Amino acid sequence: MTDSLDRADVVVIGAGHAGIEAAWAASRLGATVVVCTLAPSTVGQMPCNPAIGGTAKGHLVREIDALGGLMGQAIDATGIQFRLLNRSRGPAVWSPRAQADKRLYAEALLERLEWAPGVTMLYGQVSELIVQREAVRGVRLEGGHCLEAAQVVVTTGTFLDGLIHVGREQRRAGRYDEPAAVALAASIRSLGLAGGRLKTGTPPRVHRRSIDFSALTAQAGDEEPVPFSFQTAELPQPQVCCHTTRTNERVHRLVRASVADSPLYNGQITGIGPRYCPSLEDKVMRFPDKEAHQVFLEPEGLDVDEIYINGFSMSLPAEVQHAVVRALPGLGDAELIRPGYAVEYDFIQPTSLHHTLEVKTIGGLYFAGQINGTSGYEEAAAQGWVAGVNAGLRATNRPPIVLGRHESYVGILVDDLVTRGCLEPYRMFTSRAEHRLRLRIDNADLRLTPIGRSLGTVSDERWARFETRRQRYTTNTTRLQSTLVRIGSGDRVAAAEALRNPSIRLSDLVRTESALGLDLDPLTPTLDIASLDADCRYVGYVRRQEQEVLRAERYASQRVPVHFSFTDLPGLSRELQQRLTEVRPTTVAMAGSVSGMTPAALALVSAAISRRTLSATVAADDISSGGSPD
Numbered sequence: 001m002t003d004s005l006d007r008a009d010v011v012v013i014g015a016g017h018a019g020i021e022a023a024w025a026a027s028r029l030g031a032t033v034v035v036c037t038l039a040p041s042t043v044g045q046m047p048c049n050p051a052i053g054g055t056a057k058g059h060l061v062r063e064i065d066a067l068g069g070l071m072g073q074a075i076d077a078t079g080i081q082f083r084l085l086n087r088s089r090g091p092a093v094w095s096p097r098a099q100a101d102k103r104l105y106a107e108a109l110l111e112r113l114e115w116a117p118g119v120t121m122l123y124g125q126v127s128e129l130i131v132q133r134e135a136v137r138g139v140r141l142e143g144g145h146c147l148e149a150a151q152v153v154v155t156t157g158t159f160l161d162g163l164i165h166v167g168r169e170q171r172r173a174g175r176y177d178e179p180a181a182v183a184l185a186a187s188i189r190s191l192g193l194a195g196g197r198l199k200t201g202t203p204p205r206v207h208r209r210s211i212d213f214s215a216l217t218a219q220a221g222d223e224e225p226v227p228f229s230f231q232t233a234e235l236p237q238p239q240v241c242c243h244t245t246r247t248n249e250r251v252h253r254l255v256r257a258s259v260a261d262s263p264l265y266n267g268q269i270t271g272i273g274p275r276y277c278p279s280l281e282d283k284v285m286r287f288p289d290k291e292a293h294q295v296f297l298e299p300e301g302l303d304v305d306e307i308y309i310n311g312f313s314m315s316l317p318a319e320v321q322h323a324v325v326r327a328l329p330g331l332g333d334a335e336l337i338r339p340g341y342a343v344e345y346d347f348i349q350p351t352s353l354h355h356t357l358e359v360k361t362i363g364g365l366y367f368a369g370q371i372n373g374t375s376g377y378e379e380a381a382a383q384g385w386v387a388g389v390n391a392g393l394r395a396t397n398r399p400p401i402v403l404g405r406h407e408s409y410v411g412i413l414v415d416d417l418v419t420r421g422c423l424e425p426y427r428m429f430t431s432r433a434e435h436r437l438r439l440r441i442d443n444a445d446l447r448l449t450p451i452g453r454s455l456g457t458v459s460d461e462r463w464a465r466f467e468t469r470r471q472r473y474t475t476n477t478t479r480l481q482s483t484l485v486r487i488g489s490g491d492r493v494a495a496a497e498a499l500r501n502p503s504i505r506l507s508d509l510v511r512t513e514s515a516l517g518l519d520l521d522p523l524t525p526t527l528d529i530a531s532l533d534a535d536c537r538y539v540g541y542v543r544r545q546e547q548e549v550l551r552a553e554r555y556a557s558q559r560v561p562v563h564f565s566f567t568d569l570p571g572l573s574r575e576l577q578q579r580l581t582e583v584r585p586t587t588v589a590m591a592g593s594v595s596g597m598t599p600a601a602l603a604l605v606s607a608a609i610s611r612r613t614l615s616a617t618v619a620a621d622d623i624s625s626g627g628s629p630d
């Protein structure tokens with residue numbers, strides 16, 4: 001615990017998914033942390049879907065876990081339906097997803113934070129950031145109390161000047177029944193950072209007892225659920241079913257008839273919303289030919305009455321929502337617990353941030369989560385880890401850490417945000433990864449746990465378990481390389497080589513070839529097998545990707561000499577010569593992002609710079625040894 005509530009190494013504003021990971025990571029590094037949030041009930045809330053993971057988001061959670069973060073363990077402890085998505089496709093895109101008991105999930109995280117060494121919870125509203133001489137000095141709370149800190153992490157989600165819309169009704173709020181952060185929004189605006197307004201929305205919730213489940217299609221979880229955390233030994237909660245239904249012409253007619261009252265369609269909302277997560281109004285109006293859209297009914301917990309209607313987000317007037325919900329098959333008598341709504345809020349343009357998520361112009365001030373223009377719990381948590389760990393490193397006078405695009409989705413997320421900025425709410429997709437075959441959920445620990453350990457975010461217990469797992473992986477790889485198996489009627493070949501044949505799967509070999517004797521984790525044999533299978537099968541691709549990574553690193557460090565001329569470079573098109581001359585990149589990697597640049601042209605530029613640097617060095621050597629520059 002900190003000695004007082006007057007000063008800390010790191011202050012974290014907000015205890016959503018970003019704030020929790022930020023506080024946890026900073027405290028793991030030995031920093032004292034004060035977490036300021038409105039009330040205990042605001043910690044780890046899931047204001048939208050009561051689920052963690054999904055395509056690419058599941059990758060982020062596995063990575064946060066491998067780095068010693070909390071999200072994976074929290075969902076494993078409280079998950080009530082687990083599914084591994086994209087199982088029919090390659091392991092690079094397998095992604096875990098789980099429904100949470102959202103009350104238990106929030107309680108689990110609150111307990112972890114309250115007991116975390118070095119972390120103090122302070123319940124109240126922050127109204128101002130104290131910034132002097134281009135460095136943050138602390139925060140002021142409503143009521144005037146000041147808290148000194150040289151590192152402040154802002155993770156206020158949708159709260160900055162939050163404005164909620166239900167039909168034509170509007171009110172200031174950060175979430176449905178929580179106050180907006182109006183004073184803090186003004187304080188942040190006064191820093192002069194670029195930013196704007198975004199919006200997101202959530203569907204109505206209905207009472208469990210009012211649903212006719214017999215009219216719905218049941219959707220069970222996996223028979224052998226795969227946990228998120230590399231630490232998890234068991235999944236303690238009973239597993240439940242979700243259900244699906246479909247919209248119909250009646251639903252669509254009701255939406256069309258009331259769309260003028262939707263703030264999304266009557267000009268009331270100006271913030272930009274997530275394109276990939278369209279509201280019901282958007283689905284009906286933008287895709288008029290589509291007769292039905294699938295809708296999922298997901299319980300918000302084991303002993304909770306609320307059922308979340310996934311795929312049914314809307315901000316129509318409450319009475320219209322009631323009618324629209326009742327038009328769904330199986331929901332003819334549905335009782336609405338809470339209407340859906342849209343919320344508009346301030347975000348800051350993440351190009352104002354370094355890769356550590358520290359503001360470029362204000363030392364010690366970090367932003368993480370939805371405030372940086374992202375959407376989703378997992379994207380928020382990943383940024384929280386990055387900002388928290390870097391705030392902790394700064395507080396303890398250590399150099400910052402930046403995860404590369406080639407080693408993690410966390411690195412891709414941060415790099416996309418700070419280099420490209422936000423034009424619409426950002427969500428992670430596997431297609432954003434250049435090195436997808438390497439960045440799998442099964443090997444997140446092999447990629448990242450050693451990094452976490454070297455920083456101090458990975459506990460002794462996790463490290464011991466990891467070392468066993470790494471040893472198991474090495475032993476199994478050796479067995480695959482040395483055990484001969486017969487394929488069809490052909491010769492016997494090493495199992496590792498046999499796996500390059502697309503029709504052969506390691507899961508089958510494990511059953512038929514007892515000589516393999518692989519040592520598999522009893523809880524996640526599927527993932528152990530996936531790691532080994534993929535590493536043998538894709539060995540050629542992965543090596544090529546590793547070469548690309550090395551090349552990218554070389555380009556990033558290869559500087560373009562100040563007076564280097566791109567004109568008349570043999571083999572480079574006149575158009576590219578012109579663009580490069582205009583842009584004047586300072587590194588070869590930057591030249592690579594010039595529009596129209598191809599890998600071949602970039603290799604040519606790199607070679608020309610190397611030749612020029614080499615001849616300049618030779619000339620300098622000649623001069624210093626008395627030779628003639630000619």
Ligand SMILES: Cc1cc2nc3c(=O)[nH]c(=O)nc-3n(C[C@H](O)[C@H](O)[C@H](O)COP(=O)(O)OP(=O)(O)OC[C@H]3O[C@@H](n4cnc5c(N)ncnc54)[C@H](O)[C@@H]3O)c2cc1C
Pocket residue numbers: 013014015016017018019036037038039042043044045046047048049124125126127155156157158159160174175181184200201202277341342343368369370371374375376377380381
């Ligand atoms: C209505 C709605 C719909 C959403 N829909 C989607 C969706 O469709 N898809 C999706 O992926 N994500 C959706 N989300 C987003 C998801 O909730 C967020 O991405 C995620 O929670 C962001 O995490 P965060 O940590 O950045 O912020 P949050 O989880 O919002 O946490 C913010 C924290 O900051 C605290 N706080 C705020 N201001 C102050 C202050 N001044 N002083 C002290 N504490 C403060 C709050 O109490 C809270 O603890 C939705 C969110 C909302 C509200």
